Amino acid sequence: MTFQEPIHDVAQLAMVEIFTPKYEESLNFFETFLGMYKQAEDGKSAYLRAYEDRYHHSMKLTRSDKAGVGVISWRAMSPQALERRVAAIAASGQPGRWVEGHKGYGRAYEFTTPDGHVNHLFWDVEYFKPTEAQRSRLLSRAQKRPLSGVPVRRLDHVNIMVSDVTKNATFMQETLGFQKRENVVFGGKDELACWLSVSPLVHEIAMTKDNSGHGNRLHHLAFWYGSQGQMLDIADLLKEYGLHIEAGPAKHGISQGYFIYFYEPGGNRIELFGDCGYLIFDPEWKTVTWDETNFWSEGGVWIGGDLPQDFFVYGTPIVEAAAEAARAAEVEPAE
Numbered sequence: 001m002t003f004q005e006p007i008h009d010v011a012q013l014a015m016v017e018i019f020t021p022k023y024e025e026s027l028n029f030f031e032t033f034l035g036m037y038k039q040a041e042d043g044k045s046a047y048l049r050a051y052e053d054r055y056h057h058s059m060k061l062t063r064s065d066k067a068g069v070g071v072i073s074w075r076a077m078s079p080q081a082l083e084r085r086v087a088a089i090a091a092s093g094q095p096g097r098w099v100e101g102h103k104g105y106g107r108a109y110e111f112t113t114p115d116g117h118v119n120h121l122f123w124d125v126e127y128f129k130p131t132e133a134q135r136s137r138l139l140s141r142a143q144k145r146p147l148s149g150v151p152v153r154r155l156d157h158v159n160i161m162v163s164d165v166t167k168n169a170t171f172m173q174e175t176l177g178f179q180k181r182e183n184v185v186f187g188g189k190d191e192l193a194c195w196l197s198v199s200p201l202v203h204e205i206a207m208t209k210d211n212s213g214h215g216n217r218l219h220h221l222a223f224w225y226g227s228q229g230q231m232l233d234i235a236d237l238l239k240e241y242g243l244h245i246e247a248g249p250a251k252h253g254i255s256q257g258y259f260i261y262f263y264e265p266g267g268n269r270i271e272l273f274g275d276c277g278y279l280i281f282d283p284e285w286k287t288v289t290w291d292e293t294n295f296w297s298e299g300g301v302w303i304g305g306d307l308p309q310d311f312f313v314y315g316t317p318i319v320e321a322a323a324e325a326a327r328a329a330e331v332e333p334a335e
């Protein structure tokens, strides 16, 4: 394949909205267990951030009758980069429009992926400004480390369930400049998952094939926790208070991240991802492909036991096909 000059127009994953049918319980969980700060709240949503997130918020928690994912928001590298990417999205034929009035950032381009996930791309952003009492003595830290729970440090990535991994990944690669760092392909043709990034991180977004056939769902939202001792501490807390730990603490082969997966009270799967995995600086990076001969033994989990069947089935919103598959695998999905 000929070398294609990388596009560096999208800077980072900035914010993700998740829906919860148990708003108060979810909000309490993110504040109390994960040490996130509530920056604002209106009748429908709370705006939260981790103590090293630099913008107004990194997660919007919205009341809904079902769990799931709302808007996934990206910050462009510059105003010019924003215009270039909007032109590319428009040329792709995917629907999009300019929107205004979203808390935390200015004018944004709203577009949908082929599967229907709603994304925003923006430049103008509202930075978090600490009060004197909130100001950290560590000058590189946006805010004092909180005293509650085992606090997460920043938003890390989102993993979405899609009906067609290759189609949706290609859209993100061609219009936004994402690079496919790793993927899972069975039988030489069936792409089951991939990990995409615009930075040296292995991923800011991942895609998992939705075996229910539904698509347009959330697999998980991930926060970076820092060091492994903190992951063991949060595992202890979750167990103590009866929250469902799905997998981990353990280490993925793919991404090399140390992880734990659990369900927040609203039913969304949350990951705490740490130790940074590995970083990529090679501009000629070739996608690392795992297959049926090595995914189960090394790729999915490198250290720490197997991923349970529900990891490959459960997502939000819960759909009947997925619930049936989970029941067949004798797994209890969260409400």
Ligand SMILES: [Fe+2]
Pocket (backbone or CB within 6 Å): 157, 159, 206, 220, 222, 271, 273
């Ligand atoms: Fe993840």
